[in-house]
Amino acid sequence: MKLERRHDWDLDLDAALRLQKELRGEIDVATPLDLDAVRLIAGSDVVIKDDVAHAVVVVATFPDLQPVETVHGHGTVRLPNTPAMTSFREGPALLDAFEKLGHEPDVFLFDGAGIAHPQRFGTACHLGLFLERPTIGCGKTRLCGRFALLPEDKGAMAPLTDDGETIGMAVRTRTRMNPMFISPGHRADLDGAVALVVRTTEKYRLPEPIRLAHKAGQGG
Numbered sequence: 001m002k003l004e005r006r007h008d009w010d011l012d013l014d015a016a017l018r019l020q021k022e023l024r025g026e027i028d029v030a031t032p033l034d035l036d037a038v039r040l041i042a043g044s045d046v047v048i049k050d051d052v053a054h055a056v057v058v059v060a061t062f063p064d065l066q067p068v069e070t071v072h073g074h075g076t077v078r079l080p081n082t083p084a085m086t087s088f089r090e091g092p093a094l095l096d097a098f099e100k101l102g103h104e105p106d107v108f109l110f111d112g113a114g115i116a117h118p119q120r121f122g123t124a125c126h127l128g129l130f131l132e133r134p135t136i137g138c139g140k141t142r143l144c145g146r147f148a149l150l151p152e153d154k155g156a157m158a159p160l161t162d163d164g165e166t167i168g169m170a171v172r173t174r175t176r177m178n179p180m181f182i183s184p185g186h187r188a189d190l191d192g193a194v195a196l197v198v199r200t201t202e203k204y205r206l207p208e209p210i211r212l213a214h215k216a217g218q219g220g
Helices: 015-026 082-096 124-130 189-199 208-217
Strands: 040-048 051-062 069-077 107-110 134-140 157-162 166-171 180-186
Touching: 015 082, 015 124, 015 189, 040 208, 051 082, 051 208, 069 082, 069 208, 082 124, 107 124, 107 208, 124 134, 124 180, 134 189, 166 189, 180 189
Parallel strands: 040 107, 107 134
Antiparallel strands: 040 051, 051 069, 134 180, 157 166, 166 180
């Protein structure tokens, strides 16, 4: 799969922060996501061991969510472990995996944040600029913002807001389990992002393409 090469990754923390501010103005979270046009979805998962990131990307069909391709990628981790810098730590490994894809997914789901991020520039935003395809952040952890108390039932959701701005949606994808924090990354809107995630979490808390990537990374 061909990618846009936006920058190199040999950056210190100050340079990475400046780059976040520079690039976040290019993020598009207004374009409606057309679910009827989606045929293939990619889900990714990254594990870091000894300053090396190991990425797994699984492509699945939509709407039946059957895996059709699995690829692995690796990259050196250069920045410290802070939530705001996850995309810089995981990015090289993810790009290494994406370049190996034989299929071209219509949407990419990330185990991390989109604009629901302190700098409004999570992994789904950052890698979306390389992919130039719709990307969605599916975070297990809330990095910033607040949301109303959710009922315990599957399907309950509430807007995630920060400084008066809606940056995502807290969505309970399984009854009595912690919610997922869904936010658009690039070339997708919030409503479309939430609708797609809901349709990929019928059985599990994680969206199925991400769950499959996690399982593949564990050797299962």
